[in-house]
Amino acid sequence: MSEPGAGLRRGPAQPVETAAVAGAGGPFGVAAVAGAGGPFGVAAVVESGGPFQMAAGAESSGPDKSGGPDQSGGPEESGGLGESDGLREADGPAEGSRGPAGSAGPERGAAASAPGPAASARRKLRPEHYDFFAGGAGEETALRENERAFGRLALLPRVLRGGADLGTRVSVLGREWQAPLFVSPTAFHRLAHPDGELATARAAAATGIPLVTSMAATTAVADVVAAAREADSEALVWFQLYPQPEHEVTAELVRRAERAGCRALVVTVDSPVFGRRTRDLRNGFHDLPPGLAAENMRDLPGAAPGSTRDIAMWPAGWDDLARLRELTDLPVVLKGVLHPEDARTAVEQGVDALLVSNHGGRQLDAAPASVEALPAVVEAVAGRVPVLMDGGVRRGTDIALALALGARAVGVGRPVLWALATGGEDGVREVLTALREDFTHVLTLCGGRRPEDLTADQVVPRGLPYRPGGPGRGERAW
Numbered sequence: 439m440s441e442p443g444a445g446l447r448r449g450p451a452q453p454v455e456t457a458a459v460a461g462a463g464g465p466f467g468v469a470a471v472a473g474a475g476g477p478f479g480v481a482a483v484v485e486s487g488g489p490f491q492m493a494a495g496a497e498s499s500g501p502d503k504s505g506g507p508d509q510s511g512g513p514e515e516s517g518g519l520g521e522s523d524g525l526r527e528a529d530g531p532a533e534g535s536r537g538p539a540g541s542a543g544p545e546r547g548a549a550a551s552a553p554g555p556a557a558s559a560r561r562k563l564r565p566e567h568y569d570f571f572a573g574g575a576g577e578e579t580a581l582r583e584n585e586r587a588f589g590r591l592a593l594l595p596r597v598l599r600g601g602a603d604l605g606t607r608v609s610v611l612g613r614e615w616q617a618p619l620f621v622s623p624t625a626f627h628r629l630a631h632p633d634g635e636l637a638t639a640r641a642a643a644a645t646g647i648p649l650v651t652s653m654a655a656t657t658a659v660a661d662v663v664a665a666a667r668e669a670d671s672e673a674l675v676w677f678q679l680y681p682q683p684e685h686e687v688t689a690e691l692v693r694r695a696e697r698a699g700c701r702a703l704v705v706t707v708d709s710p711v712f713g714r715r716t717r718d719l720r721n722g723f724h725d726l727p728p729g730l731a732a733e734n735m736r737d738l739p740g741a742a743p744g745s746t747r748d749i750a751m752w753p754a755g756w757d758d759l760a761r762l763r764e765l766t767d768l769p770v771v772l773k774g775v776l777h778p779e780d781a782r783t784a785v786e787q788g789v790d791a792l793l794v795s796n797h798g799g800r801q802l803d804a805a806p807a808s809v810e811a812l813p814a815v816v817e818a819v820a821g822r823v824p825v826l827m828d829g830g831v832r833r834g835t836d837i838a839l840a841l842a843l844g845a846r847a848v849g850v851g852r853p854v855l856w857a858l859a860t861g862g863e864d865g866v867r868e869v870l871t872a873l874r875e876d877f878t879h880v881l882t883l884c885g886g887r888r889p890e891d892l893t894a895d896q897v898v899p900r901g902l903p904y905r906p907g908g909p910g911r912g913e914r915a916w
């Protein structure tokens with residue numbers, strides 16, 4: 439695919455984006471790119487019980503194992519992928535039962551009569567764009583599991599710990615964050631709202647929540663950072679990078695991020711090929727509409743002046759990461775690490791932080807839920823660098839569970855996209871505020887005064903008897 443999208447390109451042998459899509463019959467242009475990032479967590483969130491909506495959706499979402507996406511005939515017809523969003527009109531928590539932000543439903547699986555955030559966004563978006571944001575790879579197992587896994591965990595509160603000096607600040611890469619929360623990188627915000635990444639950036643900055651802007655953004659990184667800094671001169675923006683096979687292209691992207699004022703590079707390494715996003719394949723969604731493009735890919739080496747390059751998905755190696763490190767003094771956060779051995783290697787290679795993520799279920803469908811992969815990575819890292827995570831975070835309890843299991847902070851993807859689609863900048867501000875407030879509430883109920891007070895012994899499985907002395911034994915993992 440070409441303009442306007444800076445589509446995805448296969449790796450050395452073949453362009454990745456196209457590969458996945460092509461496999462299913464359609465060329466994948468920019469969309470592919472987008473797909474690579476699995477955007478809208480929110481939808482999923484919503485449906486499956488996220489803040490806005492409910493888990494009910496989650497439970498029922500997605501095709502069941504007996505008839506994957508292909509067999510199920512698509513969301514609408516079969517209650518497969520489409521319903522897996524929990525987007526049926528009747529789904530979602532009752533108004534009065536919504537979470538603080540109105541974005542997180544009270545309980546996963548709670549039936550709801552009010553539409554949730556994903557459902558609301560769905561009404562605003564073209565079906566193929568909604569699916570692009572909401573969908574995952576394959577049968578969308580990883581997508582669903584990201585949320586369900588949180589639902590399988592309970593928090594054991596501690597009592598009589600006193601103290602009125604509640605605080606939610608955490609320190610990440612030398613900066614104090616107001617809360618252990620950030621906006622994960624997602625592609626194509628202008629598909630969700632005309633103001634796109636500018637609205638997201640202003641809202642994140644206004645709420646003091648760091649933003650990771652995607653390389654596949656529909657707004658150039660310099661403009662994203664400028665918008666954030668208008669709202670807050672100290673706003674923290676990081677740049678997400680897919681290393682490109684042409685070193686000079688990667689180098690130019692890094693320079694742009696530096697010049698824009700980004701404070702870290704989030705290097706996504708879970709995409710050696712483009713994920714096979716079932717809904718995109720079915721919809722034939724393979725490119726951005728006219729007038730929109732992956733603006734960071736414009737005017738790069740090897741492209742005609744004024745045109746955009748495709749984003750290549752290719753199997754980079756540790757050597758490529760080392761070369762990337764030589765390009766910049768910015769801290770490097772490795773995104774998409776799930777295996778503890780990779781975590782160990784990354785730390786030995788000098789990576790500054792890890793982001794445990796399965797790309798919102800948009801890459802390897804057999805990947806575990808992020809929160810289930812988290813403890814082993816935390817153990818492997820042994821406190822040497824901060825561990826972040828994203829995937830399925832929809833409410834304050836999810837944030838608390840991840841922190842108790844050793845995450846320093848968590849990212850949200852789809853919830854921000856749904857909020858952007860339905861409410862623009864105001865919507866994003868509301869959902870981020872709600873998540874932060876919900877976390878503060880949960881932290882207090884758990885007997886904590888600071889995020890670091892949450893410990894692994896407070897996490898127990900639902901549906902099974904538990905006993906003291908389980909994982910973590912009360913020690914802080916970081």
Ligand SMILES: Cc1cc2nc3c(=O)[nH]c(=O)nc-3n(C[C@H](O)[C@H](O)[C@H](O)COP(=O)(O)O)c2cc1C
Pocket residue numbers: 471472473474475476477478479480482483570571572584622623624625652653654678706773795796797798799800828829830831849850851852853
């Ligand atoms: C529509 C969409 C686009 C995404 N685009 C990117 C991307 O460009 N780069 C990237 O590293 N991750 C991307 N992701 C993955 C997110 O950064 C994040 O890992 C995921 O959305 C977290 O899960 P959640 O959506 O359940 O919160 C994307 C996710 C979605 C849903």
